[in-house]
Amino acid sequence: xxxxxxxxxxxxxxxxxxxxxxxxxxxxxxxxxxxxxxxxxxxxxxxxxxxxxxxxxxxxxxxxxxxxxxxxxxxxxxxxxxxxxxxxxxxxxxxxxxxxxxxxxxxxxxxxxxxxxxxxxxxxxxxxxxxxxxxxxxxxxxxxxxxxxxxxxxxxxxxxxxxxxxxxxxxxxxxxxxxxxxxxxxxxxxxxxxxxxxxxxxxxxxxxxxxxxxxxxxxxxxxxxxxxxxxxxxxxxxxxxxxxxxxxxxxxxxxxxxxxxxxxxxxxxxxxxxxxxxxxxxxxxxxxxxxxxxxxxxxxxxxxxxxxx
Amino acid sequence: xxxxxxxxxxxxxxxxxxxxxxxxxxxxxxxxxxxxxxxxxxxxxxxxxxxxxxxxxxxxxxxxxxxxxxxxxxxxxxxxxxxxxxxxxxxxxxxxxxxxxxxxxxxxxxxxxxxxxxxxxxxxxxxxxxxxxxxxxxxxxxxxxxxxxxxxxxxxxxxxxxxxxxxxxxxxxxxxxxxxxxxxxxxxxxxxxxxxxxxxxxxxxxxxxxxxxxxxxxxxxxxxxxxxxxxxxxxxxxxxxxxxxxxxxxxxxxxxxxxxxxxxxxxxxxxxxx
Numbered sequence: 316x317x318x319x320x321x322x323x324x325x326x327x328x329x330x331x332x333x334x335x336x337x338x339x340x341x342x343x344x345x346x347x348x349x350x351x352x353x354x355x356x357x358x359x360x361x362x363x364x365x366x367x368x369x370x371x372x373x374x375x376x377x378x379x380x381x382x383x384x385x386x387x388x389x390x391x392x393x394x395x396x397x398x399x400x401x402x403x404x405x406x407x408x409x410x411x412x413x414x415x416x417x418x419x420x421x422x423x424x425x426x427x428x429x430x431x432x433x434x435x436x437x438x439x440x441x442x443x444x445x446x447x448x449x450x451x452x453x454x455x456x457x458x459x460x461x462x463x464x465x466x467x468x469x470x471x472x473x474x475x476x477x478x479x480x481x482x483x484x485x486x487x488x489x490x491x492x493x494x495x496x497x498x499x500x501x502x503x504x505x506x507x508x509x510x511x512x513x514x515x516x517x518x519x520x521x522x523x524x525x526x527x528x529x530x531x532x533x534x535x536x537x538x539x540x541x542x543x544x545x546x547x548x549x550x551x552x553x554x555x556x557x558x559x560x561x562x563x564x565x566x567x568x569x570x571x572x573x574x575x576x577x578x579x580x581x582x583x584x585x586x587x588x589x590x591x592x593x594x595x596x597x598x599x600x601x602x603x604x605x606x607x608x609x610x611x612x613x614x615x616x617x618x619x620x621x622x623x624x
Numbered sequence: 625x626x627x628x629x630x631x632x633x634x635x636x637x638x639x640x641x642x643x644x645x646x647x648x649x650x651x652x653x654x655x656x657x658x659x660x661x662x663x664x665x666x667x668x669x670x671x672x673x674x675x676x677x678x679x680x681x682x683x684x685x686x687x688x689x690x691x692x693x694x695x696x697x698x699x700x701x702x703x704x705x706x707x708x709x710x711x712x713x714x715x716x717x718x719x720x721x722x723x724x725x726x727x728x729x730x731x732x733x734x735x736x737x738x739x740x741x742x743x744x745x746x747x748x749x750x751x752x753x754x755x756x757x758x759x760x761x762x763x764x765x766x767x768x769x770x771x772x773x774x775x776x777x778x779x780x781x782x783x784x785x786x787x788x789x790x791x792x793x794x795x796x797x798x799x800x801x802x803x804x805x806x807x808x809x810x811x812x813x814x815x816x817x818x819x820x821x822x823x824x825x826x827x828x829x830x831x832x833x834x835x836x837x838x839x840x841x842x843x844x845x846x847x848x849x850x851x852x853x854x855x856x857x858x859x860x861x862x863x864x865x866x867x868x869x870x871x872x873x874x875x876x877x878x879x880x881x882x883x884x885x886x887x888x889x890x891x892x893x894x895x896x897x898x
Contacts, residue, residue: 336723342800343720346712347728350770354735357767361746368746375749421641430634438884439642442649445876445887447829449847450869454652457862463664465651497645502891509892529630558739561831565851579741579832586745587836595745603742610737 369596375586379593386597395573396598399581400557400605402488402574407556410492414500415548421500422507423537427519437508441501448498452565455494456481484574487567491575494562499555503548510544511537550610557606578602652873656866663862678867686849686864687841688871694761694838695845695872699827702765706823707816709770714778715808719790736772740833748836763837764827774819777890781815782808818890821883825876846872 337344369387372380390396421440425433443451458465459480467477480490514537522532538545560579563569569576569584576584582602585595655663656678658671682688716722717729747767751757785808793803809816831847838848850868853861880887 340720340722343716343722343725346716346720346804347775349709350713350732350772350775351728353767353770354732354772357747357750358735358738358743361743361750364750365743365746368749421638424634424638429631430638436638436642437888438881439645441884441888442877442880443645445825445829445880446649447831447847447850447869447872447876449829449831449850450652450872451648453850453862453865453869454648454655457655457663457866458648458651460664465669497648501645505888505891512892554737554739558741560741561847564831579739579744582741582744583832583836586748592745592749599742599745603739606739607737 365596365599368593369600371593373592374590375592382593386594387601389594390597390601395576396578396581396601398573399576399578400602403557403559403577406488406491406495406559406575406577407553409488410495411549411552411556413492414496414503415545415552417496418500418503418507418548419538419541419545420533421504422511423533425504426508426511437501437505440504443498443500444502446498448561449565451494451498452562455490455497455566459490481567482571484571487571487575491562491566494566495556495559498562499552503552506544506548507541510541514540546614550613553609553613554606557602557609578605649873652866652869655862656870658863660861660863663866678863679871681864682867682871686853686868688846688849688868690842691844691846691849692871694843695828695847698761698764698845699824701761702768702827703820703823705765705769706771706774707820710774710819711778711782711809711812711816712804713770713775714780715782715804717775717779718782719785719787719808732772732775736776744833744836751837758837759839759843760837761843764830764834774823777819778812778815781812785811814886814889817883818886821879821887822890824879825887828872828876 368379370381370383372382372386421436424430425436430436459467461467461477461479461482464480466480470476470478478486480486518536518540519532522536523529527535557577558579559577560583563575563577563580564583567575569580578598579602582595582598585591585598650669654670657674657676659673659675659677662672717725747763751763755762757763789807789811790803793807798806829847830845831851834845834848835851838844841852844852846868850865850872853865853868855861
């Protein structure tokens with residue numbers, strides 16, 4: 316230690332300790348540096364800059380007008396912004412529980428090799444996930460069109476009157492949920508299949524030998540053991556729902572009467588249509604805080620109800 | 625008796641589900657071959673007067689080849705750079721001990737929870753006022769070039785590269801970068817392919833950020849072109865749009881059908897944390 320200090324003071328020609336350490340570990344540090352440099356420039360700095368931006372009124376060009384916390388005060392009273400948050404929450408409850416449940420069931424059926432051609436079914440269910448959401452959104456708009464869409468034509472054959480899929484507040488939200496399930500069911504099924512492969516099949520077999528039905532084994536053994544994966548999938552879905560942009564932008568244009576506008580949709584419009592950059596930055600901050608809060612709350616809630624403890 | 629009854633139900637359900645999943649693709653394809661009036665007459669599933677006029681209009685009037693090329697070279701460049709940098713970072717986290725490693729790794733993982741929309745506004749301002757990169761491909765390539773998911777993914781993959789192999793190369797006097805390039809990368813090819821598919825597809829299908837960045841017609845990627853075909857309310861050119869949608873989906877479909885095993889492996893191993 317004493318020798319190190321003497322070296323630090325320059326009494327010897329060896330480099331100081333921290334520089335020696337850096338030199339010794341130069342390769343791994345060099346290898347990870349691209350990430351941290353890009354992260355600093357394109358994430359950390361913008362987040363700081365965004366706060367400064369949120370304290371200003373600025374149309375994107377010309378001088379910035381310092382307004383203090385006025386943007387945040389206005390945001391607190393902005394019913395359009397808060398209803399976009401509510402829309403995301405409603406959408407979440409419309410499709411995520413159903414989608415996650417279906418994904419677990421399908422994965423359990425495929426994993427049990429109860430059906431043949433397991434790989435084929437997985438492929439067919441997964442394939443929507445690789446589709447451009449712009450292309451899929453327009454196609455869904457055609458299929459769900461009230462007057463000429465394929466779905467209402469099919470319903471007419473069954474003597475069901477035309478459903479206003481995209482023209483009614485609640486139906487538009489359900490339609491958006493349908494698009495999300497179509498696009499993400501396969502992805503979630505693949506996640507659950509991955510989770511199931513870590514569960515030894517003997518557990519389910521043993522339960523069946525003990526007289527449990529397939530449905531009992533599913534609820535009592537498969538679902539509890541899949542809990543970590545379900546938690547992971549639901550967390551992704553929360554972030555995904557609150558970050559949704561392309562789907563409402565293409566399928567419903569946020570309508571009718573703003574019923575399917577999401578927070579990111581709002582931020583986008585505030586920035587590029589209203590040209591209120593400072594206000595959009597404030598929206599981004601509140602949006603971020605809410606996402607972090609929901610994610611933490613969800614982890615806390617689910618870990619508390621762990622049946623193992 | 626129960627088993628004989630369960631199986632037909634399960635098969636019916638899974639076949640019905642698969643048909644539902646496929647239906648939008650078939651509708652997209654069949655609509656793209658219909659004249660505009662027939663799309664909204666909506667009388668038949670198959671086109672009554674099949675025509676390639678929509679594709680003709682897409683390629684002749686909307687310069688779709690250029691937009692496909694834009695989408696392709698941006699996705700290819702972004703994928704090549706990202707996969708390389710992620711492999712480099714993943715290798716360092718998997719095979720080296722260095723001070724601050726745990727902290728840096730946790731910081732990197734935490735950054736994955738940061739939604740893009742949080743930095744979209746300031747990043748756009750930076751791209752325009754500092755870098756002057758509006759209407760160039762750079763904002764779609766550089767900011768995401770080394771991302772946390774990719775590094776984490778490659779780290780998981782490279783944990784299984786045997787240390788003996790690396791040490792033997794060190795004894796032979798190979799430089800660290802040479803070891804990475806000649807030993808680590810070749811043994812990680814399946815992981816590199818998985819990550820490449822994931823990156824390529826997400827760049828190809830990306831919409832929000834290209835929509836904000838690419839303004840002029842000649843710079844558009846395929847999804848941005850589709851959006852610009854939208855036109856004023858009620859005038860949407862759905863006939864050309866469906867042709868464009870087929871063109872945007874088809875390349876991904878081909879890649880997926882060839883390499884789906886690797887893609888699925890990538891999704892699974894990204895989720896099961898080591």
